[in-house]
Amino acid sequence: MKRVTSISPATLPIVTPLGKFTARYSEKGLAELEFPGQKTRVALKRGAVERVPAVVQRWHRAAAAALQSIFAGRNPEQLPPLAPAGTPFQKRVWKALRKISPGKTRSYGAIAQAIGKPKAVRAVGGACGANPIPVLIPCHRVLAANGKLGGFSGGLEWKRQLLAREGVKI
């Protein structure tokens, strides 16, 4: 997956009970969300949050609230606009993922069928791995057909934890 590293208007932290996430916003909305403990995080200087555009601050509040909701196992009432960069195929997959509500799971094969490419099962896995906005785009709710976890780019522990918070037993 090739992605252009453009200058984002804002990179902001989201502090949660599970750690400090990092959100990156483009002009169009939330572009990336990083799990706590990633090396690429950017330290913010004091007062930096106040200098980002008002619209981004609004998105950021929505993103933070949405994260909290999901960690509590609930469906977020409101989401910021999601603007992940990806290929057309990946975007189709990500769109399909968003239809899985908290506490539910789907198989990679089911997602492949949902986007009209029933044989592209493996490619769906690839697209999940390339998901720039984990949690909000719930790639953690996709399991292998045999009910096992499959993989997770943020580490399988995260996948387990997220599912547990939604009341899913493996």
Added chain:
DNA sequence: CCCACAAGTCGCT
């Protein structure tokens, strides 16, 4: 353009 790989799945042993 060709090649290797991947967060899969199914069938067979």
Added chain:
DNA sequence: AGCGACTTGTGGG
């Protein structure tokens, strides 16, 4: 449980 065949999108050479 293990193994191979099959498949498709993606990135590197």
